[in-house]
Amino acid sequence: MRLKVWEVLRPILAPSPIVLKFLLIGLAVRFLLAPWTAVPYDAYPFYSAAAGTLAGTGPYGMVLFSYPPLFAVISYPLILLYSQFFDPGNLGVFVPSMVEVSRTTGMLVPFVTAPAFNLLLKTPLILGDMLVGLLIFRTVRSWKGEEIAVKAFLIWFLNPLVIFVSAVHGQFDVLPAYCALVGMLVFMDRRYLLSGTVLGVGVLLKIFPVYLIMLCLVSLSLILVREARAGKGLVTLRPLALFIAGGGLSLATILPFLLSSSSFLEFVLRRGTYTSLGGLNLWFLSPVIEALGTGGWTGGAVFPLGTLLTVLGLALTILASFLLLRRPEGNERENFLLANTFVIIILLLTQPVTNPQYLIWLFPPLLLLSLERPQMLAKLYILSVVGLLYGISLQSGLAFFYPLAQCFGSPTVIALNDGIMAFYVSASFVRFTILSILGGVGAVVLASIMLPARLDPVESLLRRWTNWRCRHA
Amino acid sequence: MRSEVWAVLAVVTLLLISSFMIPTGGLEGTELELRRDGETAVLHYSLPGHEHEYPASVVAFPIEQYRHDDITMLFDIGGVDDNSSNPANVQGLIDHLGADLQNIGSSREVEVIDHDALASFFSSGNGTLILASSLWDDIGLCHAAEAWVLAGGLLVSIGHGSIPFTSEMGGTLQLHYSSLDYDGGRDVSTTPFSQAFGWRTVAPSNGLLVKDVLDASGTVLGPIYHRGMDLTTMALIPYGQGAVLVLGGPIDKPFRASMEDVFAWDLARCLEAEVAWAIGEPTFVRVEVGSAGAQGSVALDTVDDSTYSLMGQNLDDTHLVFLHKLVEN
Structure with missing residues (x-):
């Protein structure tokens, strides 16, 4: 029986011995890091969703979880299982000594989640990392052969930013990224019902796959027009109808929420919207402007900057999709991958705040695009390093170790508080400057992906660097 | 086609989990009663049990008036x-x-x-x-x-x-x-x-x-x-x-x-x-409620003919217990 199960799982989990080996190493690293690390500010809404659901008020009962409901749904079974054996009241603790540092930095909450909670929360994310890696492997193997597929798998699964986002930071971006990857791949295979369903599920995790749905709708519209001109009649509507039906089917996953109250939708759309600007995008100068005492760029309630940027992002998405899908050069697959990558870059560059974890949305399509355009690989590496440094500079690396400190007392919570205070207060301008520089580098590298090689400054720099190294080797 | 079947199974699974997550309200069964006898009064309480112990408090205090304003x-x-x-x-x-x-x-x-x-x-x-x-x-x-x-x-x-x-x-x-x-x-x-x-x-x-x-x-x-x-x-x-x-x-x-x-x-x-209309200090008890619930009574320190506000509540995050009652003389 056990052999039979393994026979079924082997092609999925161990498509090659080297993949299995690094899969186990990658999983071990992640599961070792997961319990002892978390960002208190980001873990608190997830804790509140879990605690609220256990208490009977639902994930939105404490009004702190402001994402669409599906991540709370995915993470709930493990929390429920834990609560059958252990007291969920021990999943987090208020830490009075963190109040001052939390107030000063504005980026902490004096509440530390327990190692058990961190592990329960991050397990679906770690499995998400694995699923994306294995899907990349299978896809690349069918396109380019096993050797390149192994390399692509390793680039994803051992990528330090990917490990950091899921296993240390505990952000679930990999789950919608997986849905986006599956949705786009099956769309290329013309399996529109499945594509609509999976992309819809992605939107119910995080909003960003909406932009990919726009790309798919543009693609379907072009097909519809082409086939209508060929006189194919009503059958031309079938792909669009299947795609929309798939999207409708995905809503079934949250049907109980929709039927019980729709107020969470208003809450998710309003509270989930940023009113500040910055990060690895066009607004990268915001931290340094804030440091100069002007308060940074903000889009408050008076001026709906976030809404305007959303409209701009959607308009550019439709335009880019239309132009790239009708591109005469390149094959259909390359053009679609290009459009997929460009759409995510447009979103990353124009949205109000682009945190490092959002780069996870881009990496799978960028990795696949690198099969046709190898220069993309260097950009993925640069973005990984920049994203990792940005994540550490934003919170100070110390902020990730509160669960370890709270559990073992080494380092002590007080030592972490002091270190973070020094980082924020003593080195405030330096920190803001570093954030702006890293944000600027990230934005330039992101923008360079969309430029032709002859206009690409990153490509040019890398070429010069390679030449310099060759001369001095 | 196999992928489509898996997708439908995943959707159905998520639907089932979602259906267990919608707000259902907290634990039921909280009871509060104030028994007056001349110049003494005793607050009797009963808090519902749960498999995991939770902290709770029961409180009574006199109020001058009560209103139910929005x-x-x-x-x-x-x-x-x-x-x-x-x-x-x-x-x-x-x-x-x-x-x-x-x-x-x-x-x-x-x-x-x-x-x-x-x-x-x-x-x-x-x-x-x-x-x-x-x-x-x-x-x-x-x-x-x-x-x-x-x-x-x-x-x-x-x-x-x-x-x-x-x-x-x-x-x-x-x-x-x-x-x-x-x-x-x-x-x-x-x-x-x-x-x-x-x-x-x-x-x-x-x-x-x-x-x-x-x-x-x-x-x-x-x-x-x-x-x-x-x-x-x-x-x-x-x-x-x-x-x-x-x-x-x-x-x-x-x-x-x-x-x-x-x-x-x-x-x-x-x-x-109705704390805003309190005219005296509260009498209260804090308890750890176990699986059998918590029942008990507490004598009020001072008693007059005021209306009393009674409240029982949990103090943690993972339970929801709340009951408020007004007791007129």
Whole structure:
């Protein structure tokens, strides 16, 4: 029986011995890091969703979880299982000594989640990392052969930013990224019902796959027009109808929420919207402007900057999709991958705040695009390093170790508080400057992906660097 | 086709999990009863059990009157100064308070008004108004606010500047704030109300001078921080026919200590239990409720013919127990 199960799982989990080996190493690293690390500010809404659901008020009962409901749904079974054996009241603790540092930095909450909670929360994310890696492997193997597929798998699964986002930071971006990857791949295979369903599920995790749905709708519209001109009649509507039906089917996953109250939708759309600007995008100068005492760029309630940027992002998405899908050069697959990558870059560059974890949305399509355009690989590496440094500079690396400190007392919570205070207060301008520089580098590298090689400054720099190294080797 | 089948199975699985996650309300079975016998009175309570132990409190106190006002809150984008809460935090409090009232089964609604609607609000009779920002710029409105409270209104003011009729504003209420150094929660004394309710707003950046509260014949509701002078996070000041429920402030980071989540938790319970009309100290008991529930009784310290407010509640995050009852003589 056990052999039979393994026979079924082997092609999925161990498509090659080297993949299995690094899969186990990658999983071990992640599961070792997961319990002892978390960002208190980001873990608190997830804790509140879990605690609220256990208490009977639902994930939105404490009004702190402001994402669409599906991540709370995915993470709930493990929390429920834990609560059958252990007291969920021990999943987090208020830490009075963190109040001052939390107030000063504005980026902490004096509440530390327990190692058990961190592990329960991050397990679906770690499995998400694995699923994306294995899907990349299978896809690349069918396109380019096993050797390149192994390399692509390793680039994803051992990528330090990917490990950091899921296993240390505990952000679930990999789950919608997986849905986006599956949705786009099956769309290329013309399996529109499945594509609509999976992309819809992605939107119910995080909003960003909406932009990919726009790309798919543009693609379907072009097909519809082409086939209508060929006189194919009503059958031309079938792909669009299947795609929309798939999207409708995905809503079934949250049907109980929709039927019980729709107020969470208003809450998710309003509270989930940023009113500040910055990060690895066009607004990268915001931290340094804030440091100069002007308060940074903000889009408050008076001026709906976030809404305007959303409209701009959607308009550019439709335009880019239309132009790239009708591109005469390149094959259909390359053009679609290009459009997929460009759409995510447009979103990353124009949205109000682009945190490092959002780069996870881009990496799978960028990795696949690198099969046709190898220069993309260097950009993925640069973005990984920049994203990792940005994540550490934003919170100070110390902020990730509160669960370890709270559990073992080494380092002590007080030592972490002091270190973070020094980082924020003593080195405030330096920190803001570093954030702006890293944000600027990230934005330039992101923008360079969309430029032709002859206009690409990153490509040019890398070429010069390679030449310099060759001369001095 | 196999992938499509897997997708449908995944959707059905998620649908099943979702159906177990919609709000169902908290634990049922809380019972509170006040038995009076001449000059003695005993509060009998029964709290529902759960497989995991949870902390809870049961409390009774006399009140002067009770009303079931909806809660009106000023949302004023233009009224921001250094002492006011940021509009984003005020909006946060509106969201949290509405949700917390719903969680504890209250039928009170949270209504939002802007600065221009205040004058007509003050002329429309009693009610409960939450101010988290200053009305400094409008002396006429400040006078209207004072007259409204004197006539029976309940003003909930959060942070320095949100009481429009302090002596600084030319009014009669001598009430001052001072910067509150939380200092990891050291050197703090509890008060009967803070123990009974387990307030969560523990670290507003400014606290109220306890001396001023007592001089104004008020009741200190929050814990007392000994910081050279005594400061508190919450107090009740009777004012004419009405009252001012004063909270330290402004609403500001971080969550769990001084932000909208904890202000809302405290205000929802405080308003629902009619603390604003308390005329005596509470009698309370704090218990750890196990799987068999908790049953017991507590004798009230002093008894008169007042109406009594009784409340039983959980104090943790992973349970929801709340019952409030009014007992008239």
